[in-house]
Amino acid sequence: MITLTSKPPSLDTSNRKLSVFPGNSRSFLKRRTMLFRYFAEINLLLGFWYLQWRVCNSLNYDALWLAVPLLLAEIYSYIGGVLFTLGMWRPIERQTKPLEEMSPALPATDWPTLDAFITCYNESATMVETTARAALAIDYPVTKLIVYILDDGNSQQMREMAQRLCIEDLQSPLLRAAAEQIQTERQELIDRLDMLQQLMPDTYAAEKFLATAISHNQTESLSTRFLQNFHQLLLLKEQKYATVEAQVQAEQERLKQAILHKQIELSGLARCRYIARPKPAGKPHHAKAGNINHAIFAGETTGEFIITLDADHIPKPQFLKHVLPYFVTYNSWNGKYESNRIALVQTPQDFSNLPPGDPYGHQAHLFYGPIQQGKDGLNSAFYTGTNAVLRREAIVNTGLKYFAQAYAQDEKSLDEFDLIGGVSSSSITEDMNTAMRLHAAGWQSIYHNELLAIGLAPDDLSSTLQQRLRWAQGTIQVMTQENPLTKPGLSFWQRLQYFQTMYSYFSGFAMVVFLICPIIFFFTGTVPVTAYGNDFVRHFLPAFIFNRVTFLIIGWGIPARELWRSEQYALSLFPLFIQAVWSVISKRSIHFKVTPKERQSGVYFNLIKPQLIIFGFTILGMSWSLGLFILGQLTDPFVYLVNASWSIYNLSLLWSVIGAATWKPESTK
Amino acid sequence: MSSEVKVLRPVGILNATCANKLREMIGDFIQAKQVNILIDCAGIEFMDSMGLSCLIMSLKKVRIAGGSLALTNTNSQIRLLLEVAALEDSFKMNAESLVVIKTTNWKNEPIFYLENL
Numbered sequence: 097m098i099t100l101t102s103k104p105p106s107l108d109t110s111n112r113k114l115s116v117f118p119g120n121s122r123s124f125l126k127r128r129t130m131l132f133r134y135f136a137e138i139n140l141l142l143g144f145w146y147l148q149w150r151v152c153n154s155l156n157y158d159a160l161w162l163a164v165p166l167l168l169a170e171i172y173s174y175i176g177g178v179l180f181t182l183g184m185w186r187p188i189e190r191q192t193k194p195l196e197e198m199s200p201a202l203p204a205t206d207w208p209t210l211d212a213f214i215t216c217y218n219e220s221a222t223m224v225e226t227t228a229r230a231a232l233a234i235d236y237p238v239t240k241l242i243v244y245i246l247d248d249g250n251s252q253q254m255r256e257m258a259q260r261l262c263i264e265d266l267q268s269p270l271l272r273a274a275a276e277q278i279q280t281e282r283q284e285l286i287d288r289l290d291m292l293q294q295l296m297p298d299t300y301a302a303e304k305f306l307a308t309a310i311s312h313n314q315t316e317s318l319s320t321r322f323l324q325n326f327h328q329l330l331l332l333k334e335q336k337y338a339t340v341e342a343q344v345q346a347e348q349e350r351l352k353q354a355i356l357h358k359q360i361e362l363s364g365l366a367r368c369r370y371i372a373r374p375k376p377a378g379k380p381h382h383a384k385a386g387n388i389n390h391a392i393f394a395g396e397t398t399g400e401f402i403i404t405l406d407a408d409h410i411p412k413p414q415f416l417k418h419v420l421p422y423f424v425t426y427n428s429w430n431g432k433y434e435s436n437r438i439a440l441v442q443t444p445q446d447f448s449n450l451p452p453g454d455p456y457g458h459q460a461h462l463f464y465g466p467i468q469q470g471k472d473g474l475n476s477a478f479y480t481g482t483n484a485v486l487r488r489e490a491i492v493n494t495g496l497k498y499f500a501q502a503y504a505q506d507e508k509s510l511d512e513f514d515l516i517g518g519v520s521s522s523s524i525t526e527d528m529n530t531a532m533r534l535h536a537a538g539w540q541s542i543y544h545n546e547l548l549a550i551g552l553a554p555d556d557l558s559s560t561l562q563q564r565l566r567w568a569q570g571t572i573q574v575m576t577q578e579n580p581l582t583k584p585g586l587s588f589w590q591r592l593q594y595f596q597t598m599y600s601y602f603s604g605f606a607m608v609v610f611l612i613c614p615i616i617f618f619f620t621g622t623v624p625v626t627a628y629g630n631d632f633v634r635h636f637l638p639a640f641i642f643n644r645v646t647f648l649i650i651g652w653g654i655p656a657r658e659l660w661r662s663e664q665y666a667l668s669l670f671p672l673f674i675q676a677v678w679s680v681i682s683k684r685s686i687h688f689k690v691t692p693k694e695r696q697s698g699v700y701f702n703l704i705k706p707q708l709i710i711f712g713f714t715i716l717g718m719s720w721s722l723g724l725f726i727l728g729q730l731t732d733p734f735v736y737l738v739n740a741s742w743s744i745y746n747l748s749l750l751w752s753v754i755g756a757a758t759w760k761p762e763s764t765k
Numbered sequence: 766m767s768s769e770v771k772v773l774r775p776v777g778i779l780n781a782t783c784a785n786k787l788r789e790m791i792g793d794f795i796q797a798k799q800v801n802i803l804i805d806c807a808g809i810e811f812m813d814s815m816g817l818s819c820l821i822m823s824l825k826k827v828r829i830a831g832g833s834l835a836l837t838n839t840n841s842q843i844r845l846l847l848e849v850a851a852l853e854d855s856f857k858m859n860a861e862s863l864v865v866i867k868t869t870n871w872k873n874e875p876i877f878y879l880e881n882l
Contacts, residue, residue: 353878393818398781488781492814499821500851510828510855513821 117191120198120421126187126469128652135646136181142639143174149635156626163624166613169606176603177643179596184650186473187466190544195417202424202433204237210416210485211399212243215387216407221253223552224407225261228368231405232265235413238274239361243368244397248387250372258370265368275365282358289351296344303327303340371395380512384481385521385530392492393514399488406482409445409551419443419485422542439490439539440531442468443483443546447553454658455759456560457665457752458553461654468543474589476535477543478597481527482551487539491518491530494537522577525570532578532594536585557700557756564669568601568676576680603666604673611670611710611746614739618717621731628735664752671706700757711750714743770801770862772871776808777879784819787879791823791834800832801862807838808876817846824855833859 150170156163193199195207212231216224224245231243247254265271306327309320330340337343373390375381382389388404391397401423405411419441424433444464471477479486495518502509502516515521520529531541554560580586580594617623625632651659701708718740724730771794775787794802804820806812820836827834835858839847847853858866 393822396785398785398815489814492818496814496817496850500849503855504851510821510825513818513825517818517821 120426121190121192123188123190125473126189126466128649129187132184132646132649135642135649136184139639139642139646140178140181142642143177146635146639147171147174149631150625154625154627154632154635156624159622159624162613162616162622165609166624169609172602172606176596176600179592179599181646183474183593183596184466184470187469188473189469190472190542192418192421192544194414195420198421200426200431206433207237207240208400208420208423209240209398210236210242210401210403211391211397211488212241212403212405212411213246213388213391214243214405214407215246215384216248216254217384218249218251219407221251221257224254225257227405227407227410228258228261230410230412231403232261232368233413234411234415236416238270238367239278239364241367241416242364242397242399244391244395245368245370246387246391246395247370247372248375248381248384250375255370255372258368262366262368266365271365271367275362278358278362278365282355282362285351285355285358289348289355292344292348292351296348299344300341380515382512382515382521383524383526385519385526386512386515389495389515389518389521392488392518402486402488402491404482404484404486405549406551409482409549410448411483411549412547415443415548416485418546418548419544422544423485423487435487435489437538437540438487438542439494439534440477440479440484440486441542441544442477442479443544443548444468445480445483446547446550448550449552449555451555451759451761454661455752455756456553456555456557457661457756458560459658459661461658462651462662465545465654466650469545471593472541472543474593475540475587476590476593477531477541478593479527479531479534479541481525483549490534490537490539494530494533494539495519497537498533523570523574524566525574528571528594528597529574529578532574532580532583532586532590535587535590536583538585555761557703557753557759560756561669561672561703564665565672565676568673569679571598571601572677572680574598600666601673602677604670604677607667607670608674611714611750614743614746615710615713615717617735617739618714618721618743623735628732628738632738661752664749667749668707668753671704704753704757707750707753711747711754714747718743769799770803770858770865770869770871771799772803772805772874774805774808774874774876775879776876777810779809779812779816779819779879781813781815783879784816788819788823792826795826795830795832798830800827800830801858801865802827802832802834803858803862803866803871804834804836805838805871805874806836806840806843809840809843809879812843812846814846817850817852820856821850821852833857833862835862 147170150167155167195202196204212234214224214227214231224247228243228245232241234241245254245258247258266275302323306320306324309324327340330343331337337346371391373387373394380386392402401420403411403416422441423435423438425436426432427434445460446464447458450458468477495516498520499509499513499517509516520526520533523529534541554563575595575598580591580598583591586594613624647659647663648656721730721736721740725733725736730736773787773790775783777783779787791802794800802823820834824834834856836843836847836856844853847856
């Protein structure tokens with residue numbers, strides 16, 4: 097049940113007929129990038145022109161206490177814009193051929209093994225069941241895909257569900273066919289072994305006879321000579337063994353092993369498994385990272401690749417066949433496919449439960465689109481924790497490096513090796529940190545812009561805010577622990593990408609200044625800018641207009657409404673961003689809060705007090721000044737006009753969270 | 766707790782699949798209170814990072830049980846992995862077990878094929 101109101105065409109590549117191209121994959125500059133660059137350059141120049149005018153010609157020296165903060169906020173925003181533009185400079189689009197259409201063909205027997213990790217905490221078993229079913233239904237050889245439910249809540253219900261699903265899965269026609277296939281193969285091997293064993297006594301006797309024939313019978317008959325030569329020929333073929341007896345024994349050993357292997361394969365057909373790690377009290381559990389790491393190291397999982405799915409993210413059947421081709425490269429020297437340095441492929445996130453109008457701003461076509469494509473173009477596509485395929489070797493190799501560091505500092509970290517040895521556990525946004533470490537270790541990442549899994553978004557304000565707070569806190573936390581600007585191993589562009597993301601979370605402070613300036617004017621008449629007249633308009637308006645146009649070009653194909661929503665949320669959550677910065681800098685402990693997937697009830701005005709206060713004061717200020725204007729006491733109506741438009745812009749940004757706080761689903765109205 | 770040293774002589778490639786089995790074996794030893802374990806790596810052709818992880822996991826378990834886990838006859842590839850992970854000094858025996866190892870001829874212990882487990 098997909099109730100997406102609007103779906104940009106750029107995301108829906110699943111049905112698009114792939115145009116013919118040589119090789120298995122290709123990438124090219126995203127369409128309209130040149131147009132974007134053209135406008136972005138003008139935008140940055142105009143912005144710079146405006147900024148120098150602000151610094152040199154319009155700073156109000158009579159009210160420096162207000163003028164300086166505003167100027168700093170404007171400089172912050174400008175630098176943010178520069179970083180954003182640079183990050184978007186080279187967005188790329190990719191096309192790949194699905195696994196079975198690759199040429200030269202990669203035989204299905206060579207396809208890698210996969211583990212699907214469904215991470216859950218306290219979600220309902222029915223929800224996880226839907227996800228697990230979809231994961232089991234992924235179009236991939238059944239002997240090469242195992243689904244693991246990593247239940248951090250250790251609930252009995254979940255365990256029972258997993259068992260039931262496993263049995264159901266084993267009874268499905270596909271699995272039965274696979275089991276039969278393995279059984280027949282095993283039977284064939286057993287038959288051959290029987291035959292071999294039957295022939296063995298004769299072979300031994302014959303060999304013995306020949307050996308004695310050499311020593312005793314000097315008068316060789318033709319037939320004995322022929323037999324001896326034949327014997328030599330047999331030995332020539334397998335020079336490792338001195339006698340045919342040894343050869344036969346080795347063959348017998350090999351067959352026994354192969355039979356055993358088939359047995360293991362048969363037991364491996366139980367494709368839905370449940371893992372709940374022990375969580376001893378008083379010891380750190382390292383949240384989601386700990387959950388995944390435990391499965392990697394202590395969960396007896398062996399897949400070469402890992403697909404991570406949040407409990408509510410339902411994968412589509414074509415997921416693996418569309419994503420796996422990235423992980424192999426054809427070597428034309430030896431005519432084989434070889435593994436490459438791609439550590440992860442990230443696919444977009446989208447949601448099936450968004451209410452009309454998306455009051456909480458969850459739709460992220462801007463991020464899972466131009467932004468990720470821009471990052472991809474600079475080899476820094478982000479890992480976002482779900483809907484991604486990871487290379488186990490990369491995760492473990494990189495994880496071991498960091499474990500070694502922790503271990504050198506503190507021998508006790510050995511005790512939690514299985515929780516910290518792989519995916520990064522030192523931040524509450526483990527996904528971003530993991531990707532950064534992979535990049536620093538020389539691995540590469542890819543963003544595949546095709547919707548391959550659909551999930552659920554938190555559908556109330558409280559959970560939404562909790563989620564955003566976690567992202568903000570985690571990102572800033574990573575910055576303080578592993579500064580991307582100094583971290584060894586990252587490329588310049590990767591540094592820029594990671595720094596830009598972290599930088600953007602400091603916007604809360606600038607936003608406060610932008611919100612408060614007009615209010616101060618309404619009540620005190622103090623202005624931070626000396627010239628609000630024509631001069632201001634001349635400098636400000638071009639920069640502003642080009643900024644809007646550039647933004648629209650970036651978001652080409654994404655509904656304007658969604659762009660506006662994402663802009664609203666980027667700015668109206670300022671108290672949350674400030675809180676995040678503060679909590680990290682003051683070193684208060686941050687706990688990983690799992691975003692609730694079910695709607696929490698209640699009215700949420702208490703969550704957005706700062707926004708409400710500013711909203712109220714802005715309206716009050718505007719009416720107050722309007723009153724003065726009517727009474728004819730307003731000295732400079734034009735300054736009022738500028739501030740009023742500024743306020744209206746602010747109010748429309750803030751309106752999103754207020755709307756979200758009062759939003760109720762249709763049924764409960 | 767016995768001062769006996771259990772010797773494992775695995776042969777083959779130590780990767781994810783084989784590592785899990787090896788870890789199970791060591792787990793069984795720990796269950797049986799045989800916590801001093803020597804792994805003779807002479808037969809290991811190649812060990813990947815999952816193999817190393819398995820050794821670290823086993824080390825953790827053995828340490829918790831109060832025992833020790835040591836490696837011997839490591840080839841250059843294994844040593845490189847251990848060095849990169851700064852773990853080359855971690856796999857060692859306690860003095861008491863060392864005496865046991867020196868006085869017994871552990872090289873007669875049966876080998877086992879990792880792929881066979």
